Structures are given as C-alpha cells and as structure tokens.
Amino acid sequence: MRDYGWELSTAIVLFHEAIARRLGLNAAEHKALGLIVRSGPLPTGTLAPELGVGATAVTAIVDRLVRAGYVRREPDPTDRRRVLLVADQSRAPDLSGIFADLGREMNAFMAGYDEHKMAAIVDYLENTIRVLKAQTAKLAEQP
Numbered sequence: 001m002r003d004y005g006w007e008l009s010t011a012i013v014l015f016h017e018a019i020a021r022r023l024g025l026n027a028a029e030h031k032a033l034g035l036i037v038r039s040g041p042l043p044t045g046t047l048a049p050e051l052g053v054g055a056t057a058v059t060a061i062v063d064r065l066v067r068a069g070y071v072r073r074e075p076d077p078t079d080r081r082r083v084l085l086v087a088d089q090s091r092a093p094d095l096s097g098i099f100a101d102l103g104r105e106m107n108a109f110m111a112g113y114d115e116h117k118m119a120a121i122v123d124y125l126e127n128t129i130r131v132l133k134a135q136t137a138k139l140a141e142q143p
Contacts, residue, residue, distance in 0.1 A: 005128075015102075023093050024068055028053070032061045033070050037092060041084040043076065052136035 013027060020030035028051060035050050036042050048058040062085060065071040069091045076082035113121065 019095060019098060023070075025064065025070075028057075029061050029064050029068075032058075033065055033087065036065075036071055036085050037087045041074070041076075041086045044073070044083050044085055047085065049137070049140070052140045054140065 016027045016030055020027045023030060023033075025033065032047060032051055035047065044058065044062060045055075047062070048055055051058060051061070053061070062071065062073070065085075066073065069088060070093075071085050071087055073083045074086050076084050110118070
C-alpha cells in the first residue's frame with residue numbers, strides 16, 4: 001500500500017523548499033517569515049514554539065531573515081525588555097502568482113468532491129494538523 005502520509009509530507013516540504021530557494025532562504029526560514037508576515041509584529045520568544053525549534057535555532061533563523069532584509073528587530077513599545085520581529089513590507093516577496101496557481105489547481109480538482117467527501121477531507125486535515133503539531137512539540141522538547 002502506498003504511504004500517502006509520507007508522500008504528502010515530502011511534496012509539501014519540497015514545494016516550500018522550492019519557494020524558499022527563490023527567496024534565498026531555506027524552508028524553516030520561509031515558514032518563519034510567513035508567520036511573521038501573517039501575525040504582524042511578533043515577539044521573538046513566540047516564534048520558536050510555532051516553528052517547533054529551540055531558542056538557539058530560532059535566533060539563527062531570525063538572524064538570517066534580518067541579514068536578507070525581510071525582517072527587522074524592534075523594541076516592543078509596551079515592554080522595552082522584549083524584541084518584536086517586524087516584516088519589512090517593502091521587501092516582502094510577492095508570492096501571489098505561485099499561490100494563485102496552486103489555488104487554481106487545488107480548486108479545480110476539489111470541485112469534484114461532494115459535501116460528504118469534503119467533510120471527510122476537512123476532518124482528516126484538521127486531525128493531521130493536530131497530530132503533527134503535537135508530535136513536533138514532543139520532538140522539540142526532547143534533547
């Protein structure tokens with residue numbers, strides 16, 4: 001039997017690696033940039049658990065994003081002890097074309113699924129995300 005979980009996981013990782021390479025980043029840096037862009041100014045400390053990495057790894061990721069000009073560190077105006085990560089909107093990469101193509105292709109084949117099949121797919125995806133986040137957190141806690 002095919003290992004669809006492994007195939008899906010690999011396809012997603014390789015897709016994001018290809019996007020990241022266009023930006024001069026790796027997949028972890030690309031995902032970090034996406035989190036910062038989507039969340040607005042983000043305290044450095046909240047990025048590590050979102051990415052499932054330790055403080056040292058997140059520092060290296062942020063350093064790379066800062067050097068690439070995608071992100072800057074700014075003092076938190078409400079707590080000067082904290083540093084916020086702010087995406088430089090003038091340098092934000094325009095990935096709309098890539099994701100528009102992906103969305104079009106995904107929507108084209110998904111249009112063939114009825115309401116019951118879509119409910120099963122949504123259930124699968126929600127549970128897969130939940131399990132993956134839990135397993136990522138567990139792995140990040142282990143030495």
